[in-house]
Amino acid sequence: MDATPPPHLSPRKRPRQARASVTVDAILEATIQVLLAEGIHRLTTTRVARRAGVSVGTMYQYFPHKQALIYALNERYLAVLAERMEAACKLHHGATAAQMVEAVVNAYWDAKTERSDVTRALYRSAVELDNEALIKAFARRMDAAMLGMLATASNGRNVDVQRVSATLLAVIFGTVRNVFEQNLDEAAQAGIRGQLILMCTAYLGAPASLAATRGGRDSRARKLA
Amino acid sequence: MDATPPPHLSPRKRPRQARASVTVDAILEATIQVLLAEGIHRLTTTRVARRAGVSVGTMYQYFPHKQALIYALNERYLAVLAERMEAACKLHHGATAAQMVEAVVNAYWDAKTERSDVTRALYRSAVELDNEALIKAFARRMDAAMLGMLATASNGRNVDVQRVSATLLAVIFGTVRNVFEQNLDEAAQAGIRGQLILMCTAYLGAPASLAATRGGRDSRARKLA
Amino acid sequence: MDATPPPHLSPRKRPRQARASVTVDAILEATIQVLLAEGIHRLTTTRVARRAGVSVGTMYQYFPHKQALIYALNERYLAVLAERMEAACKLHHGATAAQMVEAVVNAYWDAKTERSDVTRALYRSAVELDNEALIKAFARRMDAAMLGMLATASNGRNVDVQRVSATLLAVIFGTVRNVFEQNLDEAAQAGIRGQLILMCTAYLGAPASLAATRGGRDSRARKLA
Amino acid sequence: MDATPPPHLSPRKRPRQARASVTVDAILEATIQVLLAEGIHRLTTTRVARRAGVSVGTMYQYFPHKQALIYALNERYLAVLAERMEAACKLHHGATAAQMVEAVVNAYWDAKTERSDVTRALYRSAVELDNEALIKAFARRMDAAMLGMLATASNGRNVDVQRVSATLLAVIFGTVRNVFEQNLDEAAQAGIRGQLILMCTAYLGAPASLAATRGGRDSRARKLA
DNA sequence: CATGAATGAGCTTTCATTCAT
DNA sequence: AATGAATGAAAGCTCATTCAT
Numbered sequence: 001m002d003a004t005p006p007p008h009l010s011p012r013k014r015p016r017q018a019r020a021s022v023t024v025d026a027i028l029e030a031t032i033q034v035l036l037a038e039g040i041h042r043l044t045t046t047r048v049a050r051r052a053g054v055s056v057g058t059m060y061q062y063f064p065h066k067q068a069l070i071y072a073l074n075e076r077y078l079a080v081l082a083e084r085m086e087a088a089c090k091l092h093h094g095a096t097a098a099q100m101v102e103a104v105v106n107a108y109w110d111a112k113t114e115r116s117d118v119t120r121a122l123y124r125s126a127v128e129l130d131n132e133a134l135i136k137a138f139a140r141r142m143d144a145a146m147l148g149m150l151a152t153a154s155n156g157r158n159v160d161v162q163r164v165s166a167t168l169l170a171v172i173f174g175t176v177r178n179v180f181e182q183n184l185d186e187a188a189q190a191g192i193r194g195q196l197i198l199m200c201t202a203y204l205g206a207p208a209s210l211a212a213t214r215g216g217r218d219s220r221a222r223k224l225a
Numbered sequence: 226m227d228a229t230p231p232p233h234l235s236p237r238k239r240p241r242q243a244r245a246s247v248t249v250d251a252i253l254e255a256t257i258q259v260l261l262a263e264g265i266h267r268l269t270t271t272r273v274a275r276r277a278g279v280s281v282g283t284m285y286q287y288f289p290h291k292q293a294l295i296y297a298l299n300e301r302y303l304a305v306l307a308e309r310m311e312a313a314c315k316l317h318h319g320a321t322a323a324q325m326v327e328a329v330v331n332a333y334w335d336a337k338t339e340r341s342d343v344t345r346a347l348y349r350s351a352v353e354l355d356n357e358a359l360i361k362a363f364a365r366r367m368d369a370a371m372l373g374m375l376a377t378a379s380n381g382r383n384v385d386v387q388r389v390s391a392t393l394l395a396v397i398f399g400t401v402r403n404v405f406e407q408n409l410d411e412a413a414q415a416g417i418r419g420q421l422i423l424m425c426t427a428y429l430g431a432p433a434s435l436a437a438t439r440g441g442r443d444s445r446a447r448k449l450a
Numbered sequence: 451m452d453a454t455p456p457p458h459l460s461p462r463k464r465p466r467q468a469r470a471s472v473t474v475d476a477i478l479e480a481t482i483q484v485l486l487a488e489g490i491h492r493l494t495t496t497r498v499a500r501r502a503g504v505s506v507g508t509m510y511q512y513f514p515h516k517q518a519l520i521y522a523l524n525e526r527y528l529a530v531l532a533e534r535m536e537a538a539c540k541l542h543h544g545a546t547a548a549q550m551v552e553a554v555v556n557a558y559w560d561a562k563t564e565r566s567d568v569t570r571a572l573y574r575s576a577v578e579l580d581n582e583a584l585i586k587a588f589a590r591r592m593d594a595a596m597l598g599m600l601a602t603a604s605n606g607r608n609v610d611v612q613r614v615s616a617t618l619l620a621v622i623f624g625t626v627r628n629v630f631e632q633n634l635d636e637a638a639q640a641g642i643r644g645q646l647i648l649m650c651t652a653y654l655g656a657p658a659s660l661a662a663t664r665g666g667r668d669s670r671a672r673k674l675a
Numbered sequence: 676m677d678a679t680p681p682p683h684l685s686p687r688k689r690p691r692q693a694r695a696s697v698t699v700d701a702i703l704e705a706t707i708q709v710l711l712a713e714g715i716h717r718l719t720t721t722r723v724a725r726r727a728g729v730s731v732g733t734m735y736q737y738f739p740h741k742q743a744l745i746y747a748l749n750e751r752y753l754a755v756l757a758e759r760m761e762a763a764c765k766l767h768h769g770a771t772a773a774q775m776v777e778a779v780v781n782a783y784w785d786a787k788t789e790r791s792d793v794t795r796a797l798y799r800s801a802v803e804l805d806n807e808a809l810i811k812a813f814a815r816r817m818d819a820a821m822l823g824m825l826a827t828a829s830n831g832r833n834v835d836v837q838r839v840s841a842t843l844l845a846v847i848f849g850t851v852r853n854v855f856e857q858n859l860d861e862a863a864q865a866g867i868r869g870q871l872i873l874m875c876t877a878y879l880g881a882p883a884s885l886a887a888t889r890g891g892r893d894s895r896a897r898k899l900a
Numbered sequence: 901c902a903t904g905a906a907t908g909a910g911c912t913t914t915c916a917t918t919c920a921t
Numbered sequence: 922a923a924t925g926a927a928t929g930a931a932a933g934c935t936c937a938t939t940c941a942t
Contacts, residue, residue, distance in 0.1 A: 004903090023927090038253030054928090055928045056914095056928090057915080061927080065913075085321075132408060137405065166416070167417050171396060171399070173399075177403065178396075178402065179399070183357060188391070191392075192388075198395065199392065199424055199427070202430070203423065269937080270938080271937085281903085281904065282903050283903075286901080348942095478916075490802065495932080505907045506933090507905095507907055507935080507936080510906070510933090511906080515934075541931085544753070575804040577799055597811070615740070617866075620857070620871075623849075624846070624854070625845050626849070626850030627852065627853065628848050629849070641842075642838075642841060646842065649842065649846065649874055649875070655877070719932055730927065732919085732924050736915095740916075741915095742917065865924060
């Protein structure tokens with residue numbers, strides 16, 4: 001991520017030599033592996049170092065403490081995720097709103113599903129951490145990508161794209177996480193995925209007359225179509 | 226919750242006397258307080274016991290280990306939440322689908338917001354725990370309540386209520402959590418809440434023609450109206 | 451000592467039960483032993499605990515960290531020393547100035563010599579510590595005792611007892627430490643002890659005419675006799 | 676100092692080339708700086724090397740281990756101090772005993788005060804070290820200088836110059852250190868300095884009749900005058 | 901029954917020292 | 922010669938859990 005990390009979480013030294021870079025990669029990979037194989041409770045610096053095939057000392061040359069390690073892990077993961085999502089958005093510039101939504105849901109869902117164990121592990125690792133900055137930065141990037149895409153929608157214009165974008169993101173990201181935590185089987189997951197797309201599509205095309213009209217919440221997005 | 230807890234997580238003895246029940250209450254309350262005041266990392270058995278005004282030994286009479294304590298906490302919290310949600314559902318039997326959705330979103334959102342610090346603390350505490358059983362049980366209860374309510378919808382019938390219900394729950398619960406984690410200000414939260422209601426309403430009223438049609442995911446819910 | 455210790459150095463809990471008190475004593479005694487047998491560099495919490503026959507955990511119940519341990523040690527030692535010195539002073543109320551000085555030097559020297567290994571060990575242990583408060587408190591007590599005694603001198607009155615007292619203390623304490631650090635043999639030590647007494651006596655009886663008269667330093671103590 | 680250092684403390688190679696000497700100087704200077712800026716506990720080889728602008732590896736070329744580094748530092752400091760003291764002594768050959776004493780006290784006090792932070796830092800650094808040899812050697816040099824000077828005293832002769840010299844040195848050095856450790860303000864320090872001079876002067880001029888006469892310690896110095 | 905002192909495995913982190921480059 | 926990445930023993934400290942009182 002391009003979120004400049006809070007100083008206390010930044011890595012101790014950026015790897016300059018190829019060798020060092022390999023080391024850092026090995027450590028981060030080992031972190032995931034330990035997380036998967038043993039769970040957060042057994043995610044100890046010693047174990048990570050051993051699994052990475054380096055000494056604790058070496059690990060501490062690159063990560064000033066455990067938190068920094070986990071931070072880096074999340075950072076990397078989110079950076080990849082963000083890139084994939086941005087690519088997906090860019091690819092659908094000019095498409096219909098429905099296509100856009102479908103693309104975003106699928107991109108996100110696939111990215112998370114691909115290695116669902118890693119996904120789950122990272123969700124849990126975040127508890128060890130003050131990762132608000134990271135999440136905020138990710139949200140900003142996603143928002144920008146989404147807004148950029150929605151602005152090019154072939155079939156409509158929305159007066160409150162800002163709000164629509166924020167909502168879509170919260171709904172999609174939230175739902176995916178929830179589904180993950182329910183540990184549903186593939187079929188059930190696929191079912192909900194389809195429904196989610198449907199729901200988002202309906203939302204974007206929903207005529208104003210359906211709007212909830214209770215206090216304060218009704219300044220709704222105008223229809224895109 | 227009525228989820229029979231995994232044997233290793235069950236409290237050592239069910240409190241039968243009033244005195245014991247008071248003690249258990251004090252301990253659970255203390256747990257929340259420590260969680261709020263000091264964070265998960267400082268949530269230790271000793272601290273909880275001290276805050277509850279009992280000795281560690283006594284605490285271990287009621288909770289055979291730390292996990293059981295946190296389990297009980299989550300159990301209680303979810304039980305209350307479930308009751309509130311069930312009540313909300315029951316209250317809207319016979320209403321329109323749109324009213325139902327609005328009621329559910331609002332009930333859940335309000336329950337979570339009421340003491341958002343506690344909510345967040347509990348979200349975090351869950352990491353210490355294998356709470357899958359708990360979540361599953363909660364999901365089942367919510368599902369039943371939702372299904373029961375939807376079946377009475379005054380303005381329609383749905384051929385795949387099962388799937389609609391599961392979807393609505395995943396979306397609503399997921400979105401709320403996501404919004405919580407973004408730490409948005411009140412206004413932004415209210416905005417998304419409104420949009421979420423809109424979205425769900427649109428979903429329930431969406432005509433079939435908008436359905437996504439990609440493999441396996443298109444066995445969509447037929448319109449309710 | 452009655453110096454209220456800086457909060458970060460104070461013991462975690464005061465031993466209330468006899469058992470606990472025994473434990474604390476054992477730990478402090480073990481600390482000295484380790485200090486003597488292995489040197490400061492090997493004075494580790496684990497080693498102390500093992501030698502004391504308790505677990506590290508137990509040790510940390512009474513001393514929140516290593517510094518607190520060393521602090522307590524010095525505190526105890528200085529308390530005993532202070533008492534002995536005060537007793538010696540009290541015993542010579544009404545004596546001649548020469549007798550007083552001799553008594554003070556001898557009392558201090560004897561106290562230090564009695565277990566010279568402990569003395570040396572403690573001198574060294576102090577480096578691990580911010581013991582300024584302790585030293586200050588000790589100095590104040592000594593000053594009070596000294597002043598109280600000098601005021602009763604049978605053979606004279608001094609216009610600047612304050613300064614004389616401070617000087618005597620600095621000289622006596624300093625010299626003893628210096629002699630200790632030189633690691634002289636018994637004979638040489640005894641020799642210097644005698645000379646020190648002589649010197650102090652001479653100082654108290656010195657006629658004004660010998661006073662150094664260079665800038666600012668000559669506001670000398672008037673003769674006692 | 677010309678104390679042949681214990682073999683395990685000697686620098687790995689004596690710097691012969693100017694370049695090497697510069698490096699050694701830089702390292703020693705860096706050591707002091709780290710000591711002052713960070714305290715003994717943070718005096719690490721890496722930090723010293725970085726501050727000196729060399730690599731750890733290079734540093735280990737000159738100092739086989741940390742102790743050797745600190746040893747060299749103390750050696751240098753004591754060498755300079757010894758030279759200054761010797762100069763002061765030489766300068767007062769033929770003076771009166773009183774002038775001599777005053778000169779010695781002032782020279783020592785000034786040397787220590789000039790950079791009192793460095794003084795204190797070095798006092799503390801010595802704990803890391805077996806510096807007995809160093810101290811002994813320094814004592815010998817001081818003794819020689821003192822004896823040489825006292826022998827030329829214009830106003831008297833002393834039958835036990837040896838003992839007088841040893842006493843004066845112990846008293847002066849000890850008192851100065853004690854004053855340092857009390858952390859007194861300038862005024863109080865100056866006051867005691869004056870009194871110390873007075874006391875030493877009185878000692879040298881003290882008539883035999885005041886001598887302490889308790890066993891073994893009374894072979895006192897006869898008057899100089 | 902209730903207490904809380906005692907336990908000790910196990911955690912994170914440091915740092916003197918080595919040695920391949 | 923110079924470098925600095927890598928090492929790993931060892932430090933200080935925590936905390937869930939037990940059990941004698």
